[in-house]
Amino acid sequence: MATVIAGVSGAIGSALAQRYLEARPEQSLIGLCRHPERVPQALRQDSRVHLLAWSADSQGQVLMEQGLQALLDAGGGVEDLIYAAGLLHDDGLFPEKRLDELNPDNLARAFEVNCIGFGMLVKTLAGGLRGKHLKRVVAVSAKVGSITDNQLGGWYAYRCSKAALNMMVKNLSVELPRRYAPVACVALHPGTTRSALSEPFSQSLAKLMVHEPSETADNLFGVIQSLSEADNGRFISWDGRDLPW
Numbered sequence: 001m002a003t004v005i006a007g008v009s010g011a012i013g014s015a016l017a018q019r020y021l022e023a024r025p026e027q028s029l030i031g032l033c034r035h036p037e038r039v040p041q042a043l044r045q046d047s048r049v050h051l052l053a054w055s056a057d058s059q060g061q062v063l064m065e066q067g068l069q070a071l072l073d074a075g076g077g078v079e080d081l082i083y084a085a086g087l088l089h090d091d092g093l094f095p096e097k098r099l100d101e102l103n104p105d106n107l108a109r110a111f112e113v114n115c116i117g118f119g120m121l122v123k124t125l126a127g128g129l130r131g132k133h134l135k136r137v138v139a140v141s142a143k144v145g146s147i148t149d150n151q152l153g154g155w156y157a158y159r160c161s162k163a164a165l166n167m168m169v170k171n172l173s174v175e176l177p178r179r180y181a182p183v184a185c186v187a188l189h190p191g192t193t194r195s196a197l198s199e200p201f202s203q204s205l206a207k208l209m210v211h212e213p214s215e216t217a218d219n220l221f222g223v224i225q226s227l228s229e230a231d232n233g234r235f236i237s238w239d240g241r242d243l244p245w
């Protein structure tokens with residue numbers, strides 16, 4: 001059995017990968033990211049870790065498919081799939097404060113990384129896993145993707161693409177049990193975590209509880225381990241509480 005983590009180069013993805021390797025020494029880990037050479041050395045040097053080049057766009061998806069299929073054929077199935085890739089800002093995108101800043105290219109890029117990449121990865125994996133197991137599908141989402149909880153506005157691209165990710169999770173939670181029951185497909189808010197993604201906001205974050213990536217990995221791993229069929233279709237916070245969609 002293997003675990004698949006997309007975005008394994010990120011702060012949360014790599015810490016979670018490390019946590020899995022410690023807790024499940026008998027399992028292998030398939031890590032997907034744009035630049036496998038930038039993944040922390042401890043992961044690159046672990047013989048249980050198989051890194052595949054992947055990106056959330058369609059080209060990156062195709063690049064990864066063959067390598068993934070070979071690993072799936074050689075293994076006994078996938079216990080957990082974790083989608084830990086995400087985009088809040090990059091060279092051309094910074095969270096919008098107001099409508100004037102809305103930009104179609106930025107919106108499209110955010111949707112690609114935060115939602116489309118997840119859906120396409122589940123599709124690829126499901127295609128390659130016929131007759132094998134898939135127990136838990138976890139999309140690392142964000143509380144700011146909650147429609148009900150949105151009191152502040154702004155951050156259009158991030159909020160909208162995470163809300164779309166949540167709907168993708170909800171849809172999959174209806175369809176996946178037809179193939180893989182028992183299975184749990186959930187959206188998981190990791191809590192504010194020190195990372196490249198949150199770094200530009202470190203001053204305003206000073207008022208909030210900010211977790212180190214290893215703490216977040218412990219929190220998320222605890223929630224993921226506790227998931228059963230009964231949790232399928234939930235939007236869950238890092239401390240196990242339900243979040244409003």
Ligand SMILES: NC(=O)c1ccc[n+]([C@@H]2O[C@H](COP(=O)([O-])OP(=O)(O)OC[C@H]3O[C@@H](n4cnc5c(N)ncnc54)[C@H](OP(=O)(O)O)[C@@H]3O)[C@@H](O)[C@H]2O)c1
Nearest residue numbers: 007009010011012034055056085086142192193195197198
């Ligand atoms: N940190 C927080 O406070 C916080 C709070 C709420 C939710 N989250 C969510 O947690 C998840 C992980 O974030 P993080 O804090 O660990 O951030 P991070 O360290 O910046 O990691 C982001 C990950 O996404 C990947 N990524 C970005 N663009 C991509 C693309 N086009 N194709 C494929 N992968 C791409 C990055 O790959 P590269 O290494 O190649 O750039 C990296 O692996 C995200 O979904 C984020 O929205 C984080």
